[in-house]
Amino acid sequence: MTYFVELIINGVSIGLIYALIAIGFTVIFKATEVLTFAQGSTLLLGAYVVVRAQDALGFFPAALLGIAVAALLSAAIEVLLVRRAATQEHISLAILTLGVDIALASELSRRIGSDVLSFADPWGNKTVEIGSFVLPQARVAALVVCGTIAATFFLVLKYSSWGIAVRASAEDREAAALMGINRRRVAGISWALAGGLAAVAGIFMGTAPSPGLTNTSNVTALNAFPAAIIGGLDSPGGAVAGGLIVGIVQSLSAGYNDEVAFLGSQLFEVSAFAVMILVLLWRPSGLYGTRELTRV
Amino acid sequence: MRARRVSTEVPALVVDNITKTFGGVTALKDVSFEVAPGTIHALIGPNGAGKSTCFNILTGVYRPTAGTVALGPDRLTDHRPHHVAQLGIGRTFQNIALAARLSVRDNLMLARHTLTSSGFLSVAVALPGARREQRLHQQRVSAIADFIGIGDLMHRQAGTLAYGDQKRVELARAMSLEPSVLLLDEPVAGLNSGESRHMAQQLLDIRDQLGISVLLVEHDMGLVMSIADRVTVLDFGRLIADGSPQEVQNHPDVVRAYLGGAATAPEPAVATPHGSPVPRAGGTS
Amino acid sequence: MSDIRRMTGSPWARGVLALATLAVVLVAPLYLDRFWLQLGYFCFAAAVGALGLNLLTGFTGQLSFAHGFFLAVGAYTYVFLASDEGEAVGVALSGASLPSWLAAVLAISAAGLAGLLFSPISGRLRGIYLGVASLALVFIGQHILLNYESVTGGFNGRDVPELSLFGLTFGDSEPPLTVLGVVFGREEWLWYLGAAVLLCAFVCARNIVRGRPGLAMQLIRDNEMAAASMGVDVPRYKASAFVLSSLYAGCAGLMVALALERAVPDYFGLALSIAYIVMVVIGGLGSLWGSVAGAFFVVALPEILSRYVGSIPFLSEPGTGGVGAAELADYVYGGLVIAVIVFVPRGLAGVWTSLVAKLPAPAVSAPAPAGASSVPTSAGRSDTSV
Numbered sequence: 001m002t003y004f005v006e007l008i009i010n011g012v013s014i015g016l017i018y019a020l021i022a023i024g025f026t027v028i029f030k031a032t033e034v035l036t037f038a039q040g041s042t043l044l045l046g047a048y049v050v051v052r053a054q055d056a057l058g059f060f061p062a063a064l065l066g067i068a069v070a071a072l073l074s075a076a077i078e079v080l081l082v083r084r085a086a087t088q089e090h091i092s093l094a095i096l097t098l099g100v101d102i103a104l105a106s107e108l109s110r111r112i113g114s115d116v117l118s119f120a121d122p123w124g125n126k127t128v129e130i131g132s133f134v135l136p137q138a139r140v141a142a143l144v145v146c147g148t149i150a151a152t153f154f155l156v157l158k159y160s161s162w163g164i165a166v167r168a169s170a171e172d173r174e175a176a177a178l179m180g181i182n183r184r185r186v187a188g189i190s191w192a193l194a195g196g197l198a199a200v201a202g203i204f205m206g207t208a209p210s211p212g213l214t215n216t217s218n219v220t221a222l223n224a225f226p227a228a229i230i231g232g233l234d235s236p237g238g239a240v241a242g243g244l245i246v247g248i249v250q251s252l253s254a255g256y257n258d259e260v261a262f263l264g265s266q267l268f269e270v271s272a273f274a275v276m277i278l279v280l281l282w283r284p285s286g287l288y289g290t291r292e293l294t295r296v
Numbered sequence: 297m298r299a300r301r302v303s304t305e306v307p308a309l310v311v312d313n314i315t316k317t318f319g320g321v322t323a324l325k326d327v328s329f330e331v332a333p334g335t336i337h338a339l340i341g342p343n344g345a346g347k348s349t350c351f352n353i354l355t356g357v358y359r360p361t362a363g364t365v366a367l368g369p370d371r372l373t374d375h376r377p378h379h380v381a382q383l384g385i386g387r388t389f390q391n392i393a394l395a396a397r398l399s400v401r402d403n404l405m406l407a408r409h410t411l412t413s414s415g416f417l418s419v420a421v422a423l424p425g426a427r428r429e430q431r432l433h434q435q436r437v438s439a440i441a442d443f444i445g446i447g448d449l450m451h452r453q454a455g456t457l458a459y460g461d462q463k464r465v466e467l468a469r470a471m472s473l474e475p476s477v478l479l480l481d482e483p484v485a486g487l488n489s490g491e492s493r494h495m496a497q498q499l500l501d502i503r504d505q506l507g508i509s510v511l512l513v514e515h516d517m518g519l520v521m522s523i524a525d526r527v528t529v530l531d532f533g534r535l536i537a538d539g540s541p542q543e544v545q546n547h548p549d550v551v552r553a554y555l556g557g558a559a560t561a562p563e564p565a566v567a568t569p570h571g572s573p574v575p576r577a578g579g580t581s
Numbered sequence: 582m583s584d585i586r587r588m589t590g591s592p593w594a595r596g597v598l599a600l601a602t603l604a605v606v607l608v609a610p611l612y613l614d615r616f617w618l619q620l621g622y623f624c625f626a627a628a629v630g631a632l633g634l635n636l637l638t639g640f641t642g643q644l645s646f647a648h649g650f651f652l653a654v655g656a657y658t659y660v661f662l663a664s665d666e667g668e669a670v671g672v673a674l675s676g677a678s679l680p681s682w683l684a685a686v687l688a689i690s691a692a693g694l695a696g697l698l699f700s701p702i703s704g705r706l707r708g709i710y711l712g713v714a715s716l717a718l719v720f721i722g723q724h725i726l727l728n729y730e731s732v733t734g735g736f737n738g739r740d741v742p743e744l745s746l747f748g749l750t751f752g753d754s755e756p757p758l759t760v761l762g763v764v765f766g767r768e769e770w771l772w773y774l775g776a777a778v779l780l781c782a783f784v785c786a787r788n789i790v791r792g793r794p795g796l797a798m799q800l801i802r803d804n805e806m807a808a809a810s811m812g813v814d815v816p817r818y819k820a821s822a823f824v825l826s827s828l829y830a831g832c833a834g835l836m837v838a839l840a841l842e843r844a845v846p847d848y849f850g851l852a853l854s855i856a857y858i859v860m861v862v863i864g865g866l867g868s869l870w871g872s873v874a875g876a877f878f879v880v881a882l883p884e885i886l887s888r889y890v891g892s893i894p895f896l897s898e899p900g901t902g903g904v905g906a907a908e909l910a911d912y913v914y915g916g917l918v919i920a921v922i923v924f925v926p927r928g929l930a931g932v933w934t935s936l937v938a939k940l941p942a943p944a945v946s947a948p949a950p951a952g953a954s955s956v957p958t959s960a961g962r963s964d965t966s967v
Contacts, residue, residue: 035709081919087926090708091644095862096922102855103915110908222716229713270724273717277702280714284705355810381812393807395800397867406796410812416821419792420785430792473811 006133007255008248013139015247016146020201021224022231022239023153024194028078030170030234031190033090036097038077039198040218041104046070046199047206047213048108051117059120067199074195075188083187109215118212119203142204149200150240153193157236162189170234223250226276232289241287246272306333306476306507307368309354314363316349316533323349326363327535329528331477334507336499338520338541341530342553347513348390350530354479354511355387356380367477382410386475388466390482396455400446400465403454404437405430407472437472444468444498460491467498471508478502480512484519492516496523521545529553606776610769611761618768619840620884625775626836628876629782631860632869633829636786638858639866640795641822642802643703644712646854648830650722653849654695655831656741656838659688661732663742674739675731681744685835692831693824700820719851726846738845741838743767744774751839775836779873782829786869789825798822799867859914862921865928874929883910 021039028036050059050066057065077100082093123137130140157163165186168176177183198221205220206213227246231238254268261267279287309331316324324346331337341347352358354365356377365372370383386407394403412433414426441447446464449457454465463483470478483499484492496519502508514520520527520541527544529537531553537544544550610618634648662684664676679687702714726733733739743752751774753766763769789795797818800808809815838844856879864875886906890896897903925931 035712081923085923085926087922089926091638091642091712092866092922092926094644094709094712095858096919098855098858099862099915099918099922101915102859102918103912106908106911106915110904225713225716229710233709266727267724270717270720273720277714277717277721280706280710281702284707284710286710357806377806377809378812378814381810387810389807389810393804393810395796395803395807397803398796398799402796405793406800406808406811406813409793409797412793414793416789416794416825419794420789422788426792469811 002132003255006135007251009133009135009143010139010255011248011251012244013143013146013247014251015227015244016150016240017142017201017204017243018224018227018246019150019240019243020146020197021221022228022243023150023236024197025224025228026231026234026236026239027166027190028194029228030236031166032078032082032187034082034097035090035094035233036077036194037094038074038097038100038104039194039224040221041101041108042070042074042195043198043202043205043221044105044108044213044218045073046195047119047202047217048112048117050199050203051119051206051213054120059122062120063203066203067196070199070202071192071196074198075192078187078191079184083184105218108218112213112215114215116212116214117206119207121203121207123207138204138207142207146200146204149197153197154236162186166190223272226272229276229286230279232286234290235286235288238286238288245275249275305368306509308333309477309509309511310366311350311354312364312366314350314353314360314365316346316353316358317361322533324353324360324530324533327530327533328363329535329538331509331511332526333509334503335525336503336510336512336523338524338527339511339513339530340515340517340520340527341536344532345530345553346533347530348481349533351479351481351513355385381473384474384476385479386470386473386477387479388463388470388481388483390485392459392462392466394454394462394465394469396453398454399451400441400454400457400468401434401437401450403465404441404469404472405433407469408433408437411474437468440471441468443501444471445494460487463487463491463495464498467495471502475508477509477511480510480514482514483512484514484516492519495519499523606772610765610772611763615768616888618772620881622768622771622775622840623837623884624877624880625772625779626833626840627857627860627880628779628873629836630830630833630857631864631872631876632782632786633826633833634857635861635864635866635869635872636789636798636829637822637826639861639868639872640790640802641798641819642708643819643822644709645715645823645826646712646851646858647699647715647718647722648826648857649849649851649853650719651692651695651827651830652834652837652853653722653726653846654827655688655692655834656844656849657726657733657834658691658831659684659835659838660739660741660844662687663744664739672730672735672737674734681742682746684742685744688835689828689831692834693828695831696824696827697820699827700823703823704816704820716851719854723846723850726849733844733846736846738843738847741842741844744839746774771840778832778836782832783869783873786829790869794818794821856914859918863914863917863928865921865930866926868927868930870933871928871930878929879914882913883907886910 021043024039025036028034046066046069048066049069050062053065054062056062077097081096081100085093085096087093121138121141123141126137127134128137128140129135157166165176165181168179168181169183169186173183201221201224202213202217205217223246224243227242228239229242230245231240231242249271250268253271257267283289311327311329311331314324314327315322327346327350329337339347339350349358353360354372356372356375356379360373363373367383367385372380372383372385375383395406398406412429414423414429418426438447438450441450444464444467446461446468449461449465454462457465463486467480467483470480480499484495487495499510499512500523503510512520512524522541524541527537527539527541528535529544529547529550531549536549536553537547539547609621613621630648630652634645637643637645659681661675662677662679663681664674665678666676667674677684699718703711706714727736743750745751749770751767751770758765760769790799797808797811797813800811801813801815801818805815808818834849837848841848860875860879861872862875863871863878864873865871883906886893886896886909887899890898890906895904896909897905899905899907921928927934
């Protein structure tokens, strides 16, 4: 039983990390109707900056720098590329972000090489005892920090002028523009936020006990896709739900790997995607996504 | 898929007690009217009256909450949009919905989809039957295009045409379906007066020479009053008048709906293609 | 420049180009060495796959990351059906020992069947959701490939039996066969096979695109509602587009397997699917020629860079941590995809049509208007202006 609960807590912790990336997807989609494939390499860039800067600056300042760089990159993608694209078809813009990801991920993978770069985080391999459970400090920290950031994000979404602008634009772009909402600023801020969130997620993904930053860390980030889709691509709240579902399913399938071995070894690698397919068969727009009403 | 057989009989389009609710909002309530075969029927009403909703139900985009729409013996409301097309309903779109990158001819050929049956395999290996079918139908759509007057645009990319021409391509495409009923969504929206007059004449020609029924949703009162045989007026989702243009024009509920209680009926300012202005309110027709 | 006929160039020029290409293809094995012949064959195989993906993404508007998976189905079905039972690296392998030509046909069909099985999903999902669902397929596919060891050989893969058609084996023969003084072995035979298959695939794709199904697919891409209003059964066509593209992918997978001689699951992963998307985008979504050109480019670039890595100053050998052929290729792909979408969304094909448009207009006979009611267009009679 303790094992099960530990797996759940572990799953929630990882789930919140995915949730941050997934929130990024949904915010970008809500604000600009683009599905971005560049979150993985943005995450990688942010984490890489932290790792390279932490010796000189210390962990926390380096973390802030990494987050800032990632946010800047993400905003730059929108302002310099997406906005200026000759076509605004959704599929083409998604492929545009894919192009960015291909080039950027390749370069970052090359620099990281076959190394495993570790973060100089304060939690390290230490554990903490809560009740009868022994948990890695890093996991608890991830849970607390990511949870707080997610909660703050929702407050911002609900009450800040940017948040209202995003939600208004998502409802009706023309009406929002007529109401004086500056779509460009909303777009830039949205993408920047998504980049920053991805960087935070990247840092936590690389902290102990799992191995640090490797040249395949951005592939792990791909699990945020099912999280965003399960929740519904235009629902940030759904992204959190989706992230938790993905995290818990992964944790359980890894933890009980032997019991589910008949479905194949290392099931946890695909469990998120399998769940996503099932959810999509039941609800084609995700759990909380708005179903497209065709305007005729 | 078997190709549809084109019938020469144009049945009546019967709208029977249509009700449509979206969540808590009632968009349409107990709307009934009939488009007699070979007539031009206009559906009008102020903004928000439910015309688009009604139109979308007729074309199979929405399913009504209650009521039915029948074309002859077929209940349209039981069918999905692509079946509705197969049953002989051709439609145009308010915002042009052509395939921009394809030629005008290809856009018209698309409407022949239900009238042809070549599948992937026969087309891929260029079976003689598939090629013959394509040739025959290309000839037919050429004739239709000439009738509408866009014959010289056949090889142009649809997306590069002027707005007025695109609207005519839309009409030609709907015609290429060999429909029994044409459903036109604001056919003269965005056209200047000359283009509107041509479109109006075109619709009259379609009715007179081809015997096809036409149902149009329109805001342009001049067009409606001059070419419609019958007018149905909606307001707040309910039918408030149904009759000849003159009857509807003088109907107090219609006047109230448009003008909010003014004493006189709306006067159309545009002269009709036939030359005689529509009689004013209070005058003899 | 809005006349469709102008955009494709004059028939004479195209005819001459076609003949010249045919001559080059026939004669090439007599002059090119094995590296180039094998590279060319991979290009042919990739072009077949790219045509399939373009039919789905460029012509029907459905984004798919699952292409690599369908290639895998084609490759492994062939390997399984054509192989005998055996064992490799401690893994027991099963095989159906069918004649290789039959295995090939069944392999392609299996890929199509896989596409069909995916259709309940492809029919229900719209646009972007479908793209991400296909992402799931590639991962689940990899999972199956790695675990279904008796068929796929697991992580290490398994050997690919040679293909024999009408008594001709597409491989090296003992004693060596010579034609016009040149030894004809695997690479030579595969070159001809690849070119022939690509030609058939291209012609079929072109016929489909120009015919009834192609028009329906393109309207689905541009406006699904309009397509339904024209009587197109949209979910069925989307499913058909998936099946069609997976048939092409299966064929490409089979071709690739024949060249690789060993099918390894790792090859058929997400990176392969992304490579195909890059091919189709650079070549031009919605252009069949573009897909062929894009495929050639994406396949050839890293190979050529690796071959000449010594002569290119800033390139380093793989594993040294510097910018190698693979990385440079990735930068180029990423950069080109970005450049295409931002500047020339029609890709190489778009660049080509703009160039063609600047040439003087070939003599095109306009059909004389037959109807009496031809109303002057409001835009004026101007279909020869650029």
